[in-house]
Amino acid sequence: xxxxxxxxxxxxxxxxxxxxxxxxxxxxxxxxxxxxxxxxxxxxxxxxxxxxxxxxxxxxxxxxxxxxxxxxxxxxxxxxxxxxxxxxxxxxxxxxxxxxxxxxxxxxxxxxxxxxxxxxxxxxxxxxxxxxxxxxxxxxxxxxxxxxxxxxxxxxxxxxxxxxxxxxxxxxxxxxxxxxxxxxxxxxxxxxxxxxxxxxxxxxxxxxxxxxxxxxxxxxxxxxxxxxxxxxxxxxxxxxxxxxxxxxxxxxxxxxxxxxxxxxxxxxxxxxxxxxxxxxxxxxxxxxxxxxxxxxxxxxxxxxxxxxxxxxxxxxxxxxxxxxxxxxxxxxxxxxxxxxxxxxxxxxxxxxxxxxxxxxxxxxxxxx
Amino acid sequence: xxxxxxxxxxxxxxxxxxxxxxxxxxxxxxxxxxxxxxxxxxxxxxxxxxxxxxxxxxxxxxxxxxxxxxxxxxxxxxxxxxxxxxxxxxxxxxxxxxxxxxxxxxxxxxxxxxxxxxxxxxxxxxxxxxxxxxxxxxxxxxxxxxxxxxxxxxxxxxxxxxxxxxxxxxxxxxxxxxxxxxxxxxxxxxxxxxxxxxxxxxxxxxxxxxxxxxxxxxxxxxxxxxxxxxxxxxxxxxxxxxxxxxxxxxxxxxxxxxxxxxxxxxxxxxxxxxxxxxxxxxxxxxxxxxxxxxxxxxxxxxxxxxxxxxxxxxxxxxxxxxxxxxxxxxxxxxxxxxxxxxxxxxxxxxxxxxxxxxxxxxxxxxxx
Numbered sequence: 001x002x003x004x005x006x007x008x009x010x011x012x013x014x015x016x017x018x019x020x021x022x023x024x025x026x027x028x029x030x031x032x033x034x035x036x037x038x039x040x041x042x043x044x045x046x047x048x049x050x051x052x053x054x055x056x057x058x059x060x061x062x063x064x065x066x067x068x069x070x071x072x073x074x075x076x077x078x079x080x081x082x083x084x085x086x087x088x089x090x091x092x093x094x095x096x097x098x099x100x101x102x103x104x105x106x107x108x109x110x111x112x113x114x115x116x117x118x119x120x121x122x123x124x125x126x127x128x129x130x131x132x133x134x135x136x137x138x139x140x141x142x143x144x145x146x147x148x149x150x151x152x153x154x155x156x157x158x159x160x161x162x163x164x165x166x167x168x169x170x171x172x173x174x175x176x177x178x179x180x181x182x183x184x185x186x187x188x189x190x191x192x193x194x195x196x197x198x199x200x201x202x203x204x205x206x207x208x209x210x211x212x213x214x215x216x217x218x219x220x221x222x223x224x225x226x227x228x229x230x231x232x233x234x235x236x237x238x239x240x241x242x243x244x245x246x247x248x249x250x251x252x253x254x255x256x257x258x259x260x261x262x263x264x265x266x267x268x269x270x271x272x273x274x275x276x277x278x279x280x281x282x283x284x285x286x287x288x289x290x291x292x293x294x295x296x297x298x299x300x301x302x303x304x305x306x307x308x309x310x311x312x313x314x315x316x317x318x319x320x321x322x323x324x325x326x327x328x329x330x331x332x333x334x335x336x337x338x339x340x341x342x343x344x345x346x347x348x349x350x351x352x353x354x355x356x357x358x359x360x361x362x363x364x365x366x367x368x
Numbered sequence: 369x370x371x372x373x374x375x376x377x378x379x380x381x382x383x384x385x386x387x388x389x390x391x392x393x394x395x396x397x398x399x400x401x402x403x404x405x406x407x408x409x410x411x412x413x414x415x416x417x418x419x420x421x422x423x424x425x426x427x428x429x430x431x432x433x434x435x436x437x438x439x440x441x442x443x444x445x446x447x448x449x450x451x452x453x454x455x456x457x458x459x460x461x462x463x464x465x466x467x468x469x470x471x472x473x474x475x476x477x478x479x480x481x482x483x484x485x486x487x488x489x490x491x492x493x494x495x496x497x498x499x500x501x502x503x504x505x506x507x508x509x510x511x512x513x514x515x516x517x518x519x520x521x522x523x524x525x526x527x528x529x530x531x532x533x534x535x536x537x538x539x540x541x542x543x544x545x546x547x548x549x550x551x552x553x554x555x556x557x558x559x560x561x562x563x564x565x566x567x568x569x570x571x572x573x574x575x576x577x578x579x580x581x582x583x584x585x586x587x588x589x590x591x592x593x594x595x596x597x598x599x600x601x602x603x604x605x606x607x608x609x610x611x612x613x614x615x616x617x618x619x620x621x622x623x624x625x626x627x628x629x630x631x632x633x634x635x636x637x638x639x640x641x642x643x644x645x646x647x648x649x650x651x652x653x654x655x656x657x658x659x660x661x662x663x664x665x666x667x668x669x670x671x672x673x674x675x676x677x678x679x680x681x682x683x684x685x686x687x688x689x690x691x692x693x694x695x696x697x698x699x700x701x702x703x704x705x706x707x708x709x710x711x712x713x714x715x716x717x718x719x720x721x722x723x724x725x726x727x728x729x730x731x732x733x734x735x736x
Contacts, residue, residue: 153634154634155633155634155637165570168570168577168578169578200623202533202536202618202619202622202623209536209619210536210537210619234622234623234626235622235623235624235625235626235627235628235629235630236626236627236629236630236633237630238627238630239627239630239631239633239634240630240633240634248623250570251570251577251578251620252619252620252623254570254602254603255568255570255602255603255616255620255623255624256603256623256624256627257603258602258603258604259603259604259606259607259624259627259628259631260603260627260628260630260631261603261604261631262603262604262605262606262607262608262628262631263607263627263628263629263630263631263632263635264631264632264634264635265523265604265607265608266521266522266523266607266608266632267631267632267635267636267639268635269523270663270666270667271635271639271663273659273663274656274659274660274662274663275656275659277656277659280655281655281656281659283655284652284653284655284656285652285656287648287649287651287652287655288642288643288645288648288649288652288653291641291642291643291645291649292642294642295638295639295641295642298638299638
């Protein structure tokens with residue numbers, strides 16, 4: 001664990017968020033998530049401490065929120081409330097969610113689209129969020145497919161992986177765009193100057209995988225990203241931290257993310273059962289507890305909460321629906337980092353260098 | 369860990385392998401793997417103890433093998449040597465490997481094709497093995513795509529997953545075939561009477577994933593496998609052991625397998641670092657060591673060595689190239705289980721029920 005601090009995420013926002021002269025506004029969906037709005041306000045209490053300069057446009061049921069804010073004086077200091085008549089249920093289909101007028105989720109997206117907020121955060125229905133964000137906030141020029149990106153733990157520190165499920169099927173061009181967005185995210189969220197990039201495959205030899213992967217690799221090798229691109233990586237390279245960024249399609253990324261989380265859970269469940277064997281093993285646990293507490297804190301899924309829907313005309317962050325206050329605050333940190341570290345400017349800059357976003361296809365972005 | 373024994377693999381072969389009147393022959397590629405032939409013979413020493421009724425056709429350099437067998441008297445008791453002039457290098461491309469005459473790998477496949485052996489085991493070049501097995505041993509009637517299947521650890525005991533990389537792209541029909549083969553493998557390798565089957569997806573709702581997955585699910589629900597089919601499962605369901613069999617395409621399966629292994633490695637690396645912190649934590653380790661040793665043994669990758677190339681006219685088992693003797697013996701156990709428990713008969717029976725293998729497409733196996 002000695003190297004983990006070299007890629008810890010907190011210092012990045014911590015360092016810049018309190019810098020003077022950088023006011024910013026985030027629109028927060030107060031009604032999204034399993035226990036909204038209470039966990040949202042619990043989270044915003046923490047955000048108010050960490051980012052006192054933040055301005056929060058809190059969108060939801062005005063009466064309910066004004067009442068709840070009385071119990072959250074810290075959050076109240078940074079929040080202004082905007083009423084929304086409706087909220088999107090967690091199980092509603094995206095097509096139905098798009099038709100709901102005046103929802104809190106739509107409200108935060110509109111605030112970004114109108115320039116009232118730099119970013120939006122919601123712990124609500126993921127499918128609905130993706131659909132509303134694409135339609136209302138819109139994709140960055142030059143990005144054909146916004147993606148879901150987040151940070152995961154590895155043996156070498158935090159690693160950025162995308163797409164985590166926004167796009168089930170992807171072509172070579174999409175994967176190249178993901179590499180561009182992943183690089184920018186690693187810079188903005190992890191503070192890395194020159195993040196390395198790998199393309200997830202079933203082997204690291206050039207001939208592995210399908211035509212789509214070979215094309216994406218060829219395009220990356222001929223692009224301005226070439227010095228960062230380390231070729232194909234495999235499943236075990238994600239948790240080994242072989243590259244800072246792992247690029248894949250949304251189907252594979254979603255499965256890899258959940259399989260990795262599941263395997264960590266299995267491992268720690270087994271370790272727990274060993275400690276619970278008898279009185280002697282319980283005693284042993286007391287002896288190693290401080291170290292285990294630090295380890296647990298480091299890989300705590302709450303600390304990794306907050307996936308960015310990247311490639312949009314604004315910062316859109318999705319918190320896990322089951323998040324608690326601490327986890328929601330982590331998602332807010334992700335939004336703050338992305339806004340303050342100029343995530344979208346970094347993406348635009350790379351797209352310009354790649355010659356994308358000028359309307360025409362160039363050899364670099366190839367087919368599709 | 370209390371439930372693991374309910375789905376342990378060893379008892380299955382252990383129980384039947386010593387049954388009288390069941391002689392069988394396995395052809396073993398003595399020259400495949402990083403440290404062949406020595407680890408192969410180390411493994412066969414163990415096999416000779418576990419399965420004294422086994423007959424091994426050991427294919428490789430005769431002079432070298434006869435000499436080496438003098439140091440492996442147990443293995444020598446069950447082995448007869450067949451000379452092969454050549455061996456396939458680990459890095460050789462499949463197309464090149466197919467052109468090598470008289471290789472030990474080709475020799476074991478030919479022994480199966482001619483009916484001299486019930487199965488073949490090799491720790492050699494995976495791509496070459498897949499190519500040679502398909503061409504020489506051939507696919508079972510009714511199976512369009514042989515797949516790579518193996519057993520993985522989960523919180524509820526061992527789980528069968530396929531395809532692990534034989535087929536990068538798969539359609540609905542391939543996935544239905546994988547379900548058939550996975551069920552048979554769970555019966556033959558884990559001894560389960562009625563294994564449950566899940567189809568890997570990015571969510572468990574019916575509308576998730578792509579058309580290919582929805583079609584495969586619909587076909588399974590209308591087939592004789594319907595009572596076993598539990599619908600879509602997600603990445604974390606693999607390690608949770610939600611279903612006994614997890615069906616997916618070879619790209620996703622390979623990534624999921626390696627990501628899960630990598631995450632387990634990450635977790636145990638972190639645990640190790642906690643125990644190494646200081647003298648007190650080292651003392652604590654001594655107190656929990658027996659439990660940790662048992663746990664490590666249970667999830668030992670060597671114990672899970674041996675993937676079956678399933679769907680062929682014979683049992684073909686691939687051992688990891690870096691296997692040691694213990695791991696190679698585990699791969700031999702897999703082959704013994706598959707042969708003695710009638711893996712291919714179980715597959716043929718299901719294909720008959722599904723109406724596949726009679727030449728024509730039926731509504732059950734749909735498109736492609």
